[in-house]
Structure formats: structure tokens, C-alpha cells
Amino acid sequence: MTVFQEFTEMANRFSAVNLGQGFPDWPAPDFVVEAAAAALRDGHNQYCRAAGHPLLCEAVAAQYSDRWGREVDPTSQVVVTEGATGGVFTSMQALLQPGDEVVLMEPTYDCYAPAVEMARGTVRRVSLHLPGWERGSSSPVGTAFGVDADALAAAISPNTRAIVVNTPHNPTGRVMGKADLDAVAAALRKADALAGPEMASRGGCVIVADEVYDELCFDQENFRPVASHPGLEDRTLTLGSAGKSLSVTGWKVGWAVGPAPMVAAVAAVNQWTQFCVATPLQVAVANALGAARARGADSLTFFDQQRKAALARRELLVSALNDSGLPAIVPEAGFFVLADTAAWRGQVGRKHYEAASPSRAGCKPAGSPVPDDVAFCRFLTEEVGVTAIPPTAFYSPATEHLAAPLARFALCKQESSISEAGKRLRRAA
Ligand code: PMP
Ligand code: GLN
Numbered sequence: 571m572t573v574f575q576e577f578t579e580m581a582n583r584f585s586a587v588n589l590g591q592g593f594p595d596w597p598a599p600d601f602v603v604e605a606a607a608a609a610l611r612d613g614h615n616q617y618c619r620a621a622g623h624p625l626l627c628e629a630v631a632a633q634y635s636d637r638w639g640r641e642v643d644p645t646s647q648v649v650v651t652e653g654a655t656g657g658v659f660t661s662m663q664a665l666l667q668p669g670d671e672v673v674l675m676e677p678t679y680d681c682y683a684p685a686v687e688m689a690r691g692t693v694r695r696v697s698l699h700l701p702g703w704e705r706g707s708s709s710p711v712g713t714a715f716g717v718d719a720d721a722l723a724a725a726i727s728p729n730t731r732a733i734v735v736n737t738p739h740n741p742t743g744r745v746m747g748k749a750d751l752d753a754v755a756a757a758l759r760k761a762d763a764l765a766g767p768e769m770a771s772r773g774g775c776v777i778v779a780d781e782v783y784d785e786l787c788f789d790q791e792n793f794r795p796v797a798s799h800p801g802l803e804d805r806t807l808t809l810g811s812a813g814k815s816l817s818v819t820g821w822k823v824g825w826a827v828g829p830a831p832m833v834a835a836v837a838a839v840n841q842w843t844q845f846c847v848a849t850p851l852q853v854a855v856a857n858a859l860g861a862a863r864a865r866g867a868d869s870l871t872f873f874d875q876q877r878k879a880a881l882a883r884r885e886l887l888v889s890a891l892n893d894s895g896l897p898a899i900v901p902e903a904g905f906f907v908l909a910d911t912a913a914w915r916g917q918v919g920r921k922h923y924e925a926a927s928p929s930r931a932g933c934k935p936a937g938s939p940v941p942d943d944v945a946f947c948r949f950l951t952e953e954v955g956v957t958a959i960p961p962t963a964f965y966s967p968a969t970e971h972l973a974a975p976l977a978r979f980a981l982c983k984q985e986s987s988i989s990e991a992g993k994r995l996r997r998a999a
């Protein structure tokens with residue numbers, strides 16, 4: 571069971587406000603729902619092209635051609651995946667041979683390591699810079715959680731087949747800057763220098779860029795697509811998801827975009843695992859993406875409006891956390907806010923440490939104690955009525971102590987949900 575299942579189930583059991591799992595708790599936008607209804611009515615109900623419905627591949631190619639400032643070919647450079655989770659899984663199946671190494675940067679989204687291991691690859695982990703914020707006070711994420719160039723370089727070996735870069739980042743809400751991507755480009759050069767002929771013949775080391783929160787930067791000018799960075803253009807497979815950008819996480823429509831050989835390899839895996847993704851939803855996303863990028867009378871796009879609304883919810887959540895003595899690390903993007911929970915630790919009782927945590931089974935050494943953040947998130951759900959995610963789920967056993975004083979709160983919830991959570995937190999503070 572994943573940490574998201576564990577804590578959503580707990581939130582439901584205790585009728586807590588669920589600021590845990592990252593799904594919007596508002597209805598999907600009308601134009602998105604309408605696009606699905608129209609696709610169903612228009613008869614898009616049978617299998618489609620396995621690598622992706624041509625309409626969706628064209629819509630995605632148009633979006634990335636604009637973003638990257640170079641032509642993306644819809645037929646050879648886009649493959650539709652079952653959400654970004656499917657994109658992570660199939661890209662690892664496509665890229666890896668047993669013994670290949672994949673570098674992950676901690677904190678790291680929870681599905682990467684299992685995807686590497688199921689493809690019989692080996693995970694190498696490096697830590698993002700330790701938080702630069704002052705403990706006990708609220709501050710912008712700023713340069714905290716940036717790429718540590720030396721640590722990243724040290725993790726590269728002749729067997730490095732991929733480096734996973736997640737920007738905007740879950741759970742920190744940080745957007746990778748120039749220095750971060752320079753460090754990634756330097757690591758790639760090192761991998762090229764070390765690669766033997768067999769690795770080189772397979773294309774060498776590549777970057778898998780998980781950019782599912784690409785349309786959710788509070789200042790969109792800050793966003794630097796990995797595949798636009800000098801030295802990374804021809805070596806990056808970029809993953810995206812309609813779940814985040816269009817508020818339909820249950821649709822599981824995602825895509826991988828990049829160099830044709832990598833896209834063909836992912837498509838080759840997909841044809842045997844899923845064949846195609848739900849046809850009507852692909853057509854709906856194609857139409858909705860086009861509509862979401864179009865400027866309205868106020869010259870704003872749907873994505874611009876969505877960013878403004880997300881910023882207002884971020885302010886509401888950050889104030890609620892700060893007022894309650896849980897100083898927030900203010901994110902630049904995405905669905906989440908990390909908060910420092912140290913001041914509340916005295917309230918967490920022994921009972922919250924007692925039961926084993928189902929999401930840790932198989933991921934952490936058997937018998938390892940329940941960490942402070944899991945106990946805190948149980949306490950918060952059961953006794954305060956607010957659910958957050960314990961971020962040790964994004965760390966390995968050797969490093970999870972770094973996350974123990976933190977909790978992750980979702981801002982992708984209606985203002986009424988965040989206000990109610992704020993009321994409960996302030997009361998308990
Ligand atoms: N990558 C990251 C960083 C995510 O946060 C998520 C889900 N929130 C995913 C991938 C998975 O996306 P999907 O729901 O499209 O599978
Ligand atoms: N990505 C979501 C989060 O971080 C969860 C997605 C899932 O439950 N698979 O909350």
C-alpha cells in the first residue's frame with residue numbers, strides 16, 4: 571500500500587480534512603467534462619493507435635513545440651501513457667537492462683524507485699541540498715532543496731543509464747533553476763566520459779524529466795523545462811499528465827515527449843502492457859488542452875486563471891500553518907507545502923508510534939520504528955481532524971531522519987477545505 575492510500579483511508583476513517591493525497595477536491599472544470607461527454611457521444615469508444623490518439627499527440631506536440639521553441643513531431647516524438655505513473659514505469663522498462671543504474675534525488679517521488687527495481691535496475695540516491703530555511707520560521711523554498719552538483723557527479727558511474735529530474739518538485743514545491751540544470755548537464759557529460767561501448771551503443775545516459783506540475787508554477791516565468799536546457803535537449807524524455815494540469819487525476823492520461831528513439835522504446839513497452847489508453851479521454855484531453863491554452867477576453871488562459879487560484883489557496887494554507895506554529899516552507903509551484911512540525915511534537919502520544927505503517931512494509935527494513943512524521947500525521951488525523959503526508963515516504967531508510975520534522979500539506983483543495991483545516995489547526999495550536 572502506498573503512503574497516499576494509507577493516509578486517504580485514515581482521513582476517511584476519522585472524517586479528517588484530507589490535505590494528504592494530491593488530488594483536487596473540486597469538480598473537474600466544465601469544459602473538461604464537456605470534452606469527455608462530447609468524445610463519448612461522438613463515438614470515440616474503441617481502441618485507438620497504441621502510441622496515442624493522433625489528436626492528443628498533436629495537441630501535446632503543439633504545447634511542447636511552443637514551450638521548447640523547436641518543432642516536436644506528433645508521430646515520432648510523443649507517446650501517450652497511463653498517467654505519469656505509467657510514463658515512469660514504461661520508460662524504466664524501455665530504458666533499463668539488468669544492472670543499469672538510475673540516479674534519484676531525495677526527497678524523491680515514491681513511484682520512481684519501484685519502477686527502477688521492477689525493470690531490474692539499481693537505484694543510486696543523492697540528497698538535494700539540505701533545507702536552507704531557518705528551522706522554526708517560515709520562508710520561501712528559495713534555494714533549499716537544490717541539486718548538489720558534487721554529490722550528483724559522485725553518483726555517476728559507467729553503468730548510469732538515467733538521471734530522474736522532477737521539476738516543479740514534489741514534495742518541496744521547488745522549481746529547478748539554472749544552477750541545478752547545469753549540474754545535471756555536467757553529470758551527463760561525466761556519464762558520457764565514463765560510458766563503455768555497450769552503454770554508448772544504447773544511447774548512453776539519459777534524463778527522465780518528470781514535469782507533471784509544469785502548468786502550476788506561481789510565477790510561470792520561473793519554469794525551466796529540462797529539455798530546453800543547453801546540453802540536455804537531445805537526451806531528455808519529458809513526462810507530463812493531464813491529471814494535474816486539468817484537475818482530472820482519475821483519468822490517468824499522461825504522455826512522454828522527447829527524442830524519437832526513446833519515444834519508440836516507450837511505445838514498444840506500452841503496446842504490450844496497456845495497448846492504448848482510454849480513447850475518449852485522450853480525445854477529451856486533446857480538445858481540453860487546446861481550450862486551456864487559448865486566451866480569453868481578459869487575455870488570460872485557463873492555465874493562468876488556475877495559477878492565480880492556486881496562489882490564493884497557497885496563501886490561505888501558508889497562513890493557517892504559520893498561525894498554528896507549523897512554519898511553512900513556501901513553495902514556488904505544485905500542489906504541496908512542507909511545514910516544520912517540531913513545535914507540536916510534545917502533543918504526539920506514544921500510541922501514535924505503536925501500529926506498523928502499511929506503506930513502510932517492504933520499503934523500509936522490517937521492524938524499523940515508526941518515524942516521527944508518521945506518528946505526527948496519525949496524531950493530526952485522529953486528534954486534530956486534518957490529514958497530511960509524512961515525507962519520510964520520499965526518502966530511503968538511511969536518510970529518512972531528514973524528513974522526520976516535516977509534514978506535507980496539499981494546497982490543491984477547495985478554499986473551504988483549507989479554511990476548515992486552518993480552523994482545526996489554530997484551535998489545536
Ligand atoms: N510524478 C509526480 C511528481 C507526481 O506528484 C505524481 C502524482 N501526483 C505523478 C508523477 C503521477 O501522476 P499521474 O497521476 O498522472 O500518474
Ligand atoms: N502524486 C500524488 C501525491 O503526491 C499521489 C498520487 C497517487 O496516489 N498515486 O499526493
